[in-house]
Amino acid sequence: MAEQWTIKKLLDWMTSHFTEKKIDSPRLTAELLLSFVLNMQRIELYMNFDKEVEKQKLDNLRELVKRCLNHEPVQYLIGRTEFYSLSLKVSKDCLIPRPETELLVERAIEFLRTRTGRQHVCDLCTGSGCIAVAMAKNFRDASIIATDICDKALSIAAKNVAKYNLADKIHLLHGDLFKPIIDQLDGKEFDLIVCNPPYISLPEYENLDQKVKNHEPRLALEAGPEGLDIYRRIAAEVGSHLKKDGLLLLEIGWLQGKAVKQLLDDTKIFGEIKIEKDLSDNDRIVSALKIV
Numbered sequence: 519m520a521e522q523w524t525i526k527k528l529l530d531w532m533t534s535h536f537t538e539k540k541i542d543s544p545r546l547t548a549e550l551l552l553s554f555v556l557n558m559q560r561i562e563l564y565m566n567f568d569k570e571v572e573k574q575k576l577d578n579l580r581e582l583v584k585r586c587l588n589h590e591p592v593q594y595l596i597g598r599t600e601f602y603s604l605s606l607k608v609s610k611d612c613l614i615p616r617p618e619t620e621l622l623v624e625r626a627i628e629f630l631r632t633r634t635g636r637q638h639v640c641d642l643c644t645g646s647g648c649i650a651v652a653m654a655k656n657f658r659d660a661s662i663i664a665t666d667i668c669d670k671a672l673s674i675a676a677k678n679v680a681k682y683n684l685a686d687k688i689h690l691l692h693g694d695l696f697k698p699i700i701d702q703l704d705g706k707e708f709d710l711i712v713c714n715p716p717y718i719s720l721p722e723y724e725n726l727d728q729k730v731k732n733h734e735p736r737l738a739l740e741a742g743p744e745g746l747d748i749y750r751r752i753a754a755e756v757g758s759h760l761k762k763d764g765l766l767l768l769e770i771g772w773l774q775g776k777a778v779k780q781l782l783d784d785t786k787i788f789g790e791i792k793i794e795k796d797l798s799d800n801d802r803i804v805s806a807l808k809i810v
């Protein structure tokens with residue numbers, strides 16, 4: 519008689535297999551894959567422990583487990599991730615939003631809430647659109663322009679914007695940093711500019727965890743010999759796009775605080791430039807208020 523695979527048995531089997539193969543968060547990964555295949559919420563797995571899983575679904579699951587053991591991120595396998603309490607679509611064309619980036623969103627929303635009237639916001643390098651969507655969901659009177667050089671990433675951002683009915687608040691533009699903004703809106707200045715750019719240096723990129731290096735887009739990660747290429751360009755161009763009293767918020771790599779602060783200092787357009795640490799005590803966010 520063919521072996522019977524219940525939800526419980528599958529979860530236990532995957533968890534022990536993933537543990538053995540050193541896959542991150544083995545139980546959670548097992549639950550995410552199985553709930554995706556069965557089109558259930560994770561909690562429903564526990565309410566249906568003894569339910570037998572049909573052959574077609576088992577075949578689908580087996581394929582995903584294989585890819586997972588090849589260190590393909592579970593978020594790409596199930597096509598979504600959680601960010602700032604939102605469920606967002608992701609694909610291999612965009613970076614998987616990281617928890618550290620929620621701190622950038624937090625600071626952005628705090629700043630917006632200190633202002634009155636409609637706030638014009640720019641999210642450079644939007645990728646999945648995670649920062650723009652989280653800001654728009656949490657601050658009512660925002661008009662956000664989000665740009666990315668990768669059109670496939672922008673199509674994921676468009677799905678996230680549509681998922682949360684934010685098309686009237688978020689305008690997606692394809693192109694290189696500020697270029698599409700200049701083309702469209704000549705001379706428009708923003709109250710807030712946020713950016714989580716690629717910031718991994720070439721040597722760091724070569725030694726990245728295989729899970730990241732083999733599966734996430736290089737365009738979203740690597741930024742030249744010191745990882746500072748995009749910050750240099752932002753520092754050079756930001757002056758003509760940010761209002762006086764407007765804020766620039768950048769996510770940075772843990773060793774880049776001093777260098778990015780220097781780049782912004784050199785522009786002589788910012789007052790206090792602050793570097794904030796993340797929960798792991800690494801430098802993570804730079805904020806700079808424009809004073810001229």
Ligand SMILES: C[S@@+](CC[C@H](N)C(=O)[O-])C[C@H]1O[C@@H](n2cnc3c(N)ncnc32)[C@H](O)[C@@H]1O
Binds near residue numbers: 619643644645738
């Ligand atoms: C680190 S990812 C950040 C994605 C998203 N904002 C997040 O926080 O998860 C960087 C993004 O920058 C985009 N990018 C790289 N170079 C760019 C450029 N010169 N102009 C605009 N976008 C760029 C990549 O396509 C990628 O989507």
